[in-house]
Amino acid sequence: MARDTKISAAEHCYRTLSRKIIGLELKPNEPIGEHALADLLGVSRTPVREALSRLSAEGLVDLRSRAGVVVAPIRMDAVRTAQFVREQLELAIVAEAARQSNRRILLGIRQAIEEQELAIAEDNPDLFFECDERMHALYCSLAGREGVWSFISDAKKHMDRVRRLSVQAGQLDQLVQDHQGVLEAVIARDPEKAREIMQLHLRRVMLDLSELGRRFAPYFELNAARTEE
Amino acid sequence: MARDTKISAAEHCYRTLSRKIIGLELKPNEPIGEHALADLLGVSRTPVREALSRLSAEGLVDLRSRAGVVVAPIRMDAVRTAQFVREQLELAIVAEAARQSNRRILLGIRQAIEEQELAIAEDNPDLFFECDERMHALYCSLAGREGVWSFISDAKKHMDRVRRLSVQAGQLDQLVQDHQGVLEAVIARDPEKAREIMQLHLRRVMLDLSELGRRFAPYFELNAARTEE
DNA sequence: CTTTGCATTCTTGTATGCAAGATTTTTGAG
DNA sequence: CTCAAAAATCTTGCATACAAGAATGCAAAG
Numbered sequence: 090m091a092r093d094t095k096i097s098a099a100e101h102c103y104r105t106l107s108r109k110i111i112g113l114e115l116k117p118n119e120p121i122g123e124h125a126l127a128d129l130l131g132v133s134r135t136p137v138r139e140a141l142s143r144l145s146a147e148g149l150v151d152l153r154s155r156a157g158v159v160v161a162p163i164r165m166d167a168v169r170t171a172q173f174v175r176e177q178l179e180l181a182i183v184a185e186a187a188r189q190s191n192r193r194i195l196l197g198i199r200q201a202i203e204e205q206e207l208a209i210a211e212d213n214p215d216l217f218f219e220c221d222e223r224m225h226a227l228y229c230s231l232a233g234r235e236g237v238w239s240f241i242s243d244a245k246k247h248m249d250r251v252r253r254l255s256v257q258a259g260q261l262d263q264l265v266q267d268h269q270g271v272l273e274a275v276i277a278r279d280p281e282k283a284r285e286i287m288q289l290h291l292r293r294v295m296l297d298l299s300e301l302g303r304r305f306a307p308y309f310e311l312n313a314a315r316t317e318e
Numbered sequence: 319m320a321r322d323t324k325i326s327a328a329e330h331c332y333r334t335l336s337r338k339i340i341g342l343e344l345k346p347n348e349p350i351g352e353h354a355l356a357d358l359l360g361v362s363r364t365p366v367r368e369a370l371s372r373l374s375a376e377g378l379v380d381l382r383s384r385a386g387v388v389v390a391p392i393r394m395d396a397v398r399t400a401q402f403v404r405e406q407l408e409l410a411i412v413a414e415a416a417r418q419s420n421r422r423i424l425l426g427i428r429q430a431i432e433e434q435e436l437a438i439a440e441d442n443p444d445l446f447f448e449c450d451e452r453m454h455a456l457y458c459s460l461a462g463r464e465g466v467w468s469f470i471s472d473a474k475k476h477m478d479r480v481r482r483l484s485v486q487a488g489q490l491d492q493l494v495q496d497h498q499g500v501l502e503a504v505i506a507r508d509p510e511k512a513r514e515i516m517q518l519h520l521r522r523v524m525l526d527l528s529e530l531g532r533r534f535a536p537y538f539e540l541n542a543a544r545t546e547e
Numbered sequence: 548c549t550t551t552g553c554a555t556t557c558t559t560g561t562a563t564g565c566a567a568g569a570t571t572t573t574t575g576a577g
Numbered sequence: 578c579t580c581a582a583a584a585a586t587c588t589t590g591c592a593t594a595c596a597a598g599a600a601t602g603c604a605a606a607g
Contacts, residue, residue, distance in 0.1 A: 097383070097560065099371070122588070133562045137363075138590090142328065142368045143375050154326070155568045155589045170465030177406045236399030244469065326590070351558070362592045367560090384559045384598045 099136035102126070107224050110149050110160055111249045112215070117162045117308040121150070147246060163250055164308040168298065171247035176291050179225065181269060183287045184280040194231045195276065200223055202268050205292035209261050214253070217261060224268060231275075252294055252306070254301050263273055263293065327361045331369035334359060337377050339389055340478045341444070343544055346391045346537040350379070375427055376475060391539040398526065400476035405520050408454065412500060412516045413509040414461035424462045426504065428454055431497045438490050443482070446490060450523050453497060460504075483530050483537070492522065 106126070109115045123141065127134045142156060144150045150159050201224040208216035210312035222242075229238040274283035302309050335355070338344045350368065356363045370387060373379045380390050432454040437445035447502035451471075458467040503512035531538050 101559080111588060124588080124597090135561055135563090139368060139371050139560095143372055146375070147370050152336050152589085153569090155587095161550070164464060170463065170469075173463060174407060174411075174466060174469050177410045178403060181402075181406045234399065234402060236395060237403060240399075240469070240473065243472075353558080362594090364591055367589080381559085382599090384557095385600070432577090514557060 096141075097136065099130045099139040102130050102132065102136050102140035102291075103143055105130060106144060107149065107246075110144070111246060111253075113250055115255050117159045117160050117250065119160045121158050121160060123158065131261055131280045147243065149246060163308050164247075165298070165302065167247045168251055168295070171244040172291070172295050174239055174244040175248065176288065178244075179228070179286055179291060180284045182228050182232045182234060182237060182241075183205055183275065183283045185234070185277055186228045187275045187280040187283040189231050189233065190278070191231055195272075198227045198231075198272055198275075201227065202265060205261075205265050205268065207239065209265065214256050214261075217256075218249070218252070221264075221268075228275075248294070250308070251298065253303060254305050255294065255297060264290070267293065326365070327359075328365035328368040331355070331359055331361065332372055333363050335369055336374060336378065337474075338374070340482075342479055342482050344389045344447070346389050346479065348389045350387050350389060352387065355482075366514055367487070378475060392537050393539045394527070394531065397436060397480055400473040401448045401520070401524050403473040404470055404477065405517065407466055407473075408520060409513045409516055410469075411457050411461045411463060411466060412504065412512045414463070415457045416504045416507055416509040416512040418460050418462065419505075419507070420460055422503075423456055425462075426427065427456045427501055427504075430456065431494060431501065434490075434497065435493050443485050443490075444543060446485075447478070447481070450493075450497075452454065457504075477523070479537075480527065483534050484523065493519065496522065 106115070115121065123134045123137050126197070127140075130137065141150055141152065145152045146163075148167060149161050153157050155161070189273045201220045205217055205224075210219060225241065226235075226238045229235050229241070237282040267286060270286040271283055271290065274286055335344070344350065352363045354367050355366045355370075359366065366516055370379055370381065374381045377393075377396060378390050380388050382388070430449045433449040434453075435444055437443070437449060448462040454470065455464075455467045458464050458470070496515060500519065503515055
């Protein structure tokens with residue numbers, strides 16, 4: 090509560106909206122009005138607007154000039170692009186990480202995985218995703234490339250909603266097994282194996298993309314909406 | 319001139335400022351005031367602010383709360399991170415491109431390279447960089463991954479100012495030779511060779527980074543500024 | 548001459564007002 | 578009942594006003 094005074098209202102709006110969108114608390118294609126958000130967040134339209142502008146640049150909301158704001162639908166091609174970007178970056182990162190060794194970071198990774206198991210046991214997806222993020226970020230640190238995480242993170246935003254959907258259908262245990270496999274390979278200093286497992290892992294999440302597109306059609310772009318340029 | 323009516327003032331501000339910053343028309347560490355920019359761009363502070371907010375998220379400007387705005391200094395670590403990201407993405411792209419073939423796109427690439435030679439002959443760096451961008455974007459198209467270009471583009475922003483500096487010191491001819499080499503390898507359907515030449519190419523630009531840091535010290539972060547958090 | 552404390556000035560952060568474009572509803576004709 | 582056109586409503590985009598924090602300059606004390 091000491092930091093609340095330090096961050097601006099606009100930043101607060103950005104983080105809150107970002108979290109709500111990625112967490113599917115705000116549904117894809119759901120219309121959101123600046124005024125409504127301002128009321129909800131207890132600020133005026135100006136900082137909300139600033140946040141929406143940034144979110145629009147990231148592709149998380151669509152600003153339709155003078156015709157309203159909607160939470161961006163999940164776009165298949167954006168997801169595929171993000172998947173490609175993430176895969177290239179994370180594979181390079183984990184291979185590099187497997188050449189390093191830093192007891193403190195490795196311990197952090199192990200702990201993150203354990204917390205993931207705990208989160209599954211508690212049926213707490215939010216916690217699971219948080220620990221998942223922490224783990225992947227730690228691999229960047231281990232590889233000596235902390236800065237890369239923000240790029241991965243940007244790409245991931247387009248995939249996270251899909252992951253949320255597949256969780257509802259899903260099996261998180263397998264993901265934790267993957268994580269353990271990667272960690273073992275990294276500890277064993279086997280870059281190729283680490284890459285291999287990580288690749289399988291990253292692709293696993295996207296496997297049922299087309300099925301999700303059917304099951305959650307209203308959240309996706311290519312369904313009832315054919316009005317496009 | 320038909321589109322000017324369609325883009326918002328905020329978008330106009332964003333593009334103009336972005337261009338001026340990357341083109342070193344606005345110098346790193348140069349203080350810029352919202353009010354001054356508003357006057358310069360002929361709009362009020364609101365759209366300027368929106369643009370600055372986005373630029374800040376990209377790391378091109380630093381917003382110091384209530385203490386002014388400055389063009390972000392060139393940060394060595396940000397450049398290195400961007401280099402890593404770009405390399406991973408572009409190498410994967412060009413390798414994939416070398417497995418495709420599309421006469422129209424290949425022609426576009428060849429033409430872009432020719433225009434680069436022209437730009438050098440005319441001593442027109444702006445034109446050179448424009449054609450360079452077009453060429454790299456075309457490789458994304460050829461690989462069937464157009465969306466990836468925007469990620470590369472984001473990373474590149476942190477490197478472009480360095481490239482500008484090295485041009486003043488520099489030899490562009492070698493770069494064009496690299497481009498031709500890559501194109502030949504792609505046409506010859508040799509992904510490994512394409513990767514290899516592209517890697518050399520991408521790294522060449524960053525070679526004299528530390529020397530530039532000395533020569534253009536005031537543009538960089540790690541010089542006289544030790545005030546940091 | 549240096550240093551410390553204060554007042555002034557500047558600059559941003561947020562709220563609000565207003566106008567223009569888009570959407571929706573209503574109304575009227577066929 | 579259907580469809581079209583116009584009015585009313587809604588929503589954003591931009592400009593402006595105001596307040597709070599930061600930097601600067603100045604004066605006074607040592």
